[in-house]
Amino acid sequence: MAAYSPVELLELFQRAQASFTDRVDAIKPDQWDDESLPGWTVADLVAHLVNEALWVPPLLAGEPYDLIEGRFPDGTDDLLGDDPVAGWESAADGALSAFAEDDALRHTVHLSRGPVPAAEYILELTADLVVHSYDLAAATGGDTDLEGELVTAGLVFAQRLPEDGVPGMFDPPLDVPPSAPPLTRLLGHFGRRP
Secondary structure, X not given: OOOOOHHHHHHHHHHHHHHHXXXXXXXXXXXXXXXXXXXXXXXXXXXXXXXXXXXXHHHHOOOOHHHHOOOOOOOHHHHHOXXXXXXHHHXXXXXXXXXHOOOHHHOEEEEOOEEEEHHHHHHHHHHHHHHHHHXXXXXXXXXXXXXXXXXXXXXXXXXXXXOOXXXXXXXXXXXXXXXXXXXXXXXXXXXXXX
């Protein structure tokens, strides 16, 4: 399993954000209400990533989950505002800046499941960005080809998950042969098929 330096983790996260941003930029005005995942619209999916990005600065500053919960809007319209692309880009920039602070990846963040090393947290968010880049592209007829190094980073995180998945956090994993292409294996870990 690959081990990444803080510099590599930050670069992978930045590239995963850029990949997602490319797919957000490609959303046509009439696609925001289309289904992206069961029960989620394209707008809901983008709002989910906005919400995740908004949490990064306070978590890296040492604030515990229970003091941050409820601080940010929870509705899709509130999270995206009048300009969903700008809403995503602003939240993404804030998250990237927080991770780029000196020694930020040596911190511990306090998530709902307990303390997690910031290096593990950024890898989790990178995996989430990669998988949701695929989801967004698939929902909008966009480019579902993902950069190989990003898929590998997503797999590094995914292979650390319990075999039966993480109920309430990720879809249950699918049975995918180890000989399958990396993207197929990554998506399978998160309950998706290409």
